[in-house]
Amino acid sequence: EVQVVESGGGLVKPGGSLRLSCVASGFTFSNFGMSWVRQAPGKALEWVSSISGSTTYIYYADSVEGRFTISRDNAKNSLSLQMNSLRAGDTGLYFCARDKGYYDTTGSSPFDHWGPGTLVTVSS
């Protein structure tokens, strides 16, 4: 059974840092691109960042470019998101999601397996 589980969320002050982790099981991790998607309270889903299986391709939303860094360790079936210079607008539930593998002309895929999410709160 495919499973992804996030961890690392918490309360952090504006300007602070946090590192999110996602551990995957039930599939060959290195064969799949992975992404982070977030959701502010009461708001729509917002894509944050994606990384290909071999780490060749990495993408960031404009809102986090230069502040967040996505990485993966295929030997440990793990995905990470290092978040620096955090702002109140970064508050939300952060989901780790697996690419389904149907890539469009922009190199993006729908997400077929999601974790339950980890909550990040940026507040003084």
Place this chain on the structure above:
Amino acid sequence: DIQITQSPSTLSALVGDTITITCRASQTISSWLAWYQQKPGKAPKLLIYKASNLETGVPSRFSGSGSGTEFTLTISSLQPDDFATYYCQFSRTFGQGTKVEIK
């Protein structure tokens, strides 16, 4: 950038109704549209990919159609478990969401 506009934002319906949610793209996106269902406090669930392909395990009362710039998600014979928020997605952009609530 291609913009995605989802409508309506809220939809009230009864169990047994057939409902339709629409997503429009500002430029043609071929059939590269996906639909998700999300319940409060839970992760989204993929329902439809490539506009009309039903994800494994999703009931057949869910269907997707469209290509180019206009797409629809139809839920036939709405069930109590279907009251949720639905999102469309193209590339790295999600629609604004449609909350389906009980009338």
